[in-house]
Amino acid sequence: MSTAAEEIIALELISRLENITVLNGYAFNVESVSRVNRDSTEWTPRDRAIVVSQDATQRNEEADRPGNPAAIGYTVAFRIFGFRRQSDRAATADAAKVNEMHAAIKKAVANDTDWHQFNRTSYDANWGPTTPFNSPDGRHAGLSVELTVHFRVDEDDPFTVRV
Amino acid sequence: MVYYPDGGDTGRSITAIVNRNGVEVIGETGEVHARLIEVRVRNDDTLGISSTEIDTGADEIRLPLRVGESSQRRQITEVLSTENGLVRFLIQ
Numbered sequence: 001m002s003t004a005a006e007e008i009i010a011l012e013l014i015s016r017l018e019n020i021t022v023l024n025g026y027a028f029n030v031e032s033v034s035r036v037n038r039d040s041t042e043w044t045p046r047d048r049a050i051v052v053s054q055d056a057t058q059r060n061e062e063a064d065r066p067g068n069p070a071a072i073g074y075t076v077a078f079r080i081f082g083f084r085r086q087s088d089r090a091a092t093a094d095a096a097k098v099n100e101m102h103a104a105i106k107k108a109v110a111n112d113t114d115w116h117q118f119n120r121t122s123y124d125a126n127w128g129p130t131t132p133f134n135s136p137d138g139r140h141a142g143l144s145v146e147l148t149v150h151f152r153v154d155e156d157d158p159f160t161v162r163v
Numbered sequence: 164m165v166y167y168p169d170g171g172d173t174g175r176s177i178t179a180i181v182n183r184n185g186v187e188v189i190g191e192t193g194e195v196h197a198r199l200i201e202v203r204v205r206n207d208d209t210l211g212i213s214s215t216e217i218d219t220g221a222d223e224i225r226l227p228l229r230v231g232e233s234s235q236r237r238q239i240t241e242v243l244s245t246e247n248g249l250v251r252f253l254i255q
Contacts, residue, residue: 040186040196041228044238045255046170047220051195081192085238087169087220133191138219139240139253140191 002159005151006057006076009118010035013078013109013147017050020108027100045140047085050105054078063123063152071152071162077128078149080105083142094141098132105145121161122151164202165225166212167236174225177211179204181226197255198228198237206250214245217252224254 003011020030031048043051055077063073082105084097106127109115116125128146135141154160164181165174182201189195202224205211212222222239243251 036196038186038196040198040255043197044223044236045189045197045240046238051192053192053194079192079194081195085220085240088218090220135189135191137241139255140189142191144192 004159005074005121005153005161006054008121008161009076009149009151010052010054010078012119012121013080014052016108016111016115017052017080017105019111020050020104026104026108028104030104045083045085047083048101049083051081051083052078053081060150063150065152065162067162069155069157072155073150073152075148075150078147080109080145080147081142082145083140085140094134095132098141098143102130102143102145109147116149117163118149118151120163122149123163124150126150164234166204167223167225168216169218169221170223170238175209177204179211179226183228200226200228200237200254201243201251202254203249203251206245206248212250212252214242214250217242217250219252226254 014033017033020026031046033050034043036043057074057076060073060075065071082101126148130145132143152162166177167174180203184199186196187199206214219239223236225234225236227234237254240255241253
């Protein structure tokens with residue numbers, strides 16, 4: 001069985017985020033890039049951890065193209081959560097670390113002139129809002145970055161990408 | 164369980180009382196799940212964890228998520244109290 005278009009995009013997104021390393025010129029090594037299951041057995045919120053979650057896939061009728069079969073347009077939204085959990089004795093502001101991670105996420109994802117194609121699966125991608133967070137109980141600091149990706153597939157076969 | 168100061172490779176075995184409270188959504192994210200395990204240990208830097216050494220930004224605990232399962236390392240995320248000779252904290 002082929003891989004669904006959304007899954008190809010998600011795997012490519014994760015692969016790019018895993019390239020956040022000192023060796024690649026970033027200020028830090030990403031701790032992990034995860035998709036968290038409902039029971040959270042494989043993930044714990046360490047400093048520099050990234051979680052990728054996928055929101056609803058929406059129809060985008062304006063992107064439809066004629067043909068037999070027709071190409072049907074969709075938009076899928078991802079949210080990239082970056083966790084910064086400094087030592088209790090750290091002197092650096094959490095906000096400074098969050099800004100650092102924000103820039104690293106965007107540089108890693110938009111890694112080339114055709115970054116928006118996600119392994120020739122999509123025809124466009126756009127950044128959405130970036131929202132920093134700080135737990136009132138002091139557990140977590142970090143940010144979420146929204147990314148929407150637009151793609152087309154065969155009307156009768158969502159495994160067949162139509163760029 | 165085993166306590167790993169600063170998340171390093173060297174840990175020390177300690178005795179603890181553990182409440183495994185299932186899973187919660189990390190509120191700020193609205194959707195990312197994390198385990199919620201409450202632990203009580205002696206406030207002691209040999210037999211338990213000292214309230215002056217614990218670091219919620221780096222320290223980790225190795226324990227089984229379910230009784231009888233193999234252990235895995237988890238991050239300490241919040242100190243709940245340090246009274247009555249005990250350190251009570253959350254790991255996720």
